[in-house]
Amino acid sequence: MPPLSKLLSKFNKDDRLVLEFLIEKIFSLDWDGLDIKKLKGYDDIYRLRKGKLRVIFYKRKSSISIINIKHRNDKTYKF
Numbered sequence: 001m002p003p004l005s006k007l008l009s010k011f012n013k014d015d016r017l018v019l020e021f022l023i024e025k026i027f028s029l030d031w032d033g034l035d036i037k038k039l040k041g042y043d044d045i046y047r048l049r050k051g052k053l054r055v056i057f058y059k060r061k062s063s064i065s066i067i068n069i070k071h072r073n074d075k076t077y078k079f
Helices: 004-008 013-027
Strands: 035-038 045-050 053-060 063-071
Touching: 004 013, 004 063, 013 045, 013 053, 013 063
Parallel strands: none
Antiparallel strands: 035 045, 045 053, 053 063
16 A cells, blocks of 8 residues: 555645545544445445545554545546
């Protein structure tokens, strides 16, 4: 998994601000109002959708790790 700063560096300033806010909410477990769903076929991998942005992460007990951050396309969910 690439470091979070490297994933965020691929986005423009406006997208980075939105993503930083969303990532804070993910890590604080304050998921109210977020479009988060568990991915089919996985017990602990989730996706957060905000417009065309996708944050793929896994949550095991109290541990959360970001797997990928991308704009939605055909390869977004292939990891």
